[in-house]
Amino acid sequence: MRMVRQYVxxxxxxxxxxxxxxxxxxxxxxxxxxxxWIPCLNVFSETRKVDAAGHVVSxxxxxxxxxxxxxxxxxxxxxxxxxxxxQVSRLLLHLNSSLxxxxxxxxxxxxxxxxxxxxxxxxxxxxxxxxxxxxxxxIVLIRRLSEEESAKFxxxxxxxxxxxxxxxxxxxLEAELQRGMVNFDRRTDSGSRTLLRLHRSLLWLQLxxxxxxxxxxxxxxxxxxxxxxxxxxxxxxxxxxxxxxxxAQLAFRAMPSRAALLPIVCVRTQEEAEPxxxxxxxxxxxxxxxxxxxxxxxxxxxxx
Numbered sequence: 434m435r436m437v438r439q440y441v442x443x444x445x446x447x448x449x450x451x452x453x454x455x456x457x458x459x460x461x462x463x464x465x466x467x468x469x470w471i472p473c474l475n476v477f478s479e480t481r482k483v484d485a486a487g488h489v490v491s492x493x494x495x496x497x498x499x500x501x502x503x504x505x506x507x508x509x510x511x512x513x514x515x516x517x518x519x520q521v522s523r524l525l526l527h528l529n530s531s532l533x534x535x536x537x538x539x540x541x542x543x544x545x546x547x548x549x550x551x552x553x554x555x556x557x558x559x560x561x562x563x564x565x566x567x568x569x570x571x572i573v574l575i576r577r578l579s580e581e582e583s584a585k586f587x588x589x590x591x592x593x594x595x596x597x598x599x600x601x602x603x604x605x606l607e608a609e610l611q612r613g614m615v616n617f618d619r620r621t622d623s624g625s626r627t628l629l630r631l632h633r634s635l636l637w638l639q640l641x642x643x644x645x646x647x648x649x650x651x652x653x654x655x656x657x658x659x660x661x662x663x664x665x666x667x668x669x670x671x672x673x674x675x676x677x678x679x680x681a682q683l684a685f686r687a688m689p690s691r692a693a694l695l696p697i698v699c700v701r702t703q704e705e706a707e708p709x710x711x712x713x714x715x716x717x718x719x720x721x722x723x724x725x726x727x728x729x730x731x732x733x734x735x736x737x
Contacts, residue, residue: 511709514699519552521698521709528716538602538723540579544572546720547631550638556697557657558688564681568634571627575599578624599624602727610731619737626736632724633669639717640664645694646710647703658688 511522531542551565579599598608605624609615614623641664662685670678700706728734
């Protein structure tokens with residue numbers, strides 16, 4: 434009987450050990466991790482390279498170990514750009530990680546995308562900082578709600594992994610609706626309302642990058658400030674008071690020339706920048722489209 438108890442104890446401890454170690458597996462070591470009970474943890478290494486789809490294709494610790502499947506249709510490899518905070522490679526990794534199953538958007542990778550986009554906006558000029566400050570406040574609010582939710586669960590409880598309200602955009606919107614946290618008549622500090630503001634700002638950046646990439650009407654001949662102002666007028670101005678719109682216009686007039694964008698995305702010419710901008714635009718567009726659908730299905734596109 435004693436041997437049986439020892440055997441059972443050993444089996445339980447071994448199972449617990451496997452569970453704990455599995456929690457720290459990097460996401461790129463787990464296939465379809467969002468479909469399993471193992472949480473997807475985003476691990477970024479400055480030595481990684483990503484292809485045009487945002488997939489890791491190599492690592493400097495083993496440069497010969499390249500995933501041919503990920504790189505077969507996208508030969509361009511985006512490397513880490515030394516000496517600057519914003520990294521296209523890191524942004525693409527977070528965007529790719531945020532695409533969950535069933536057209537959902539995973540919330541933590543989504544917030545990591547925004548942290549990288551803040552660096553991009555700050556690189557465009559210090560006067561754009563009044564935008565980044567507001568974005569950072571929204572990230573902090575959603576993270577605080579997520580931490581409060583986590584405190585309700587035991588660390589090793591499967592309920593914490595399977596039913597966390599702030600695991601994804603869909604789960605957050607549904608949970609806050611059911612809990613009465615969303616008000617369609619007045620402002621509340623809900624994650625849903627805060628996400629809507631981030632969602633609108635993401636459209637602004639998407640439109641700006643599309644204009645920067647150039648088009649048939651020769652957008653490339655127009656200034657960075659002009660394109661930024663036009664994107665703002667389409668995506669954000671309708672929701673901002675007059676004073677904020679005037680402040681935005683002043684910031685756009687003080688923006689640097691378009692040539693300042695090239696080192697930000699680590700290229701030397703507009704021709705080199707175009708495929709990189711296309712890659713970023715495609716990834717942002719997918720995240721924005723998925724979020725748009727979730728908000729639209731719940732009539733949340735005009736929360737006060």
